[in-house]
Amino acid sequence: MALGRRVFAGCAICAAIGVATREAGAQPAAARRTILQSTEVPGTDMVTHLVMVEFPANGGNPRHTHPGITTGLVLEGELQLTIDGMPAANLKPGDSLLIPNARPHVEQAGGAGCKVAVSFTVEKGKPLASPA
Secondary structure, three states: OHHHHHHHHHHHHHHHHHHHHHHHHOOOOOOEEEEEEEEEOOOOOEEEEEEEEEEOOOOEEEEEEOOEEEEEEEEEEEEEEEEOOOOOEEEOOOOEEEEOOOOOEEEEEEEEEEEEEEEEEEEOOOOOOEEO
């Protein structure tokens, strides 16, 4: 009887781990940001970061903000950008984007992933992104 309980407990633990793994895997993978260059804006407390943002297939970033103006150019793949108060934009290579200061938005890549060159002009010492 003790062996039966151990086997049952082992199966229950494996099932719980499988469910937790499936649920965690259900969320889209986040984009990876690589800072290529940072330059202080003379006479201000601002800095401009040139960043390569790479989204995996069907990956995205949940609703967030940036502490400054964000501009970008889609280099590869497709990206759906939804900025609060504006209709969703479906962007393809060669399309540019502009996100106003501190405006909440969501990004979602297409099935092939996406690569975007982005310029963040933000206050020094603040994170590039914060949850919204």
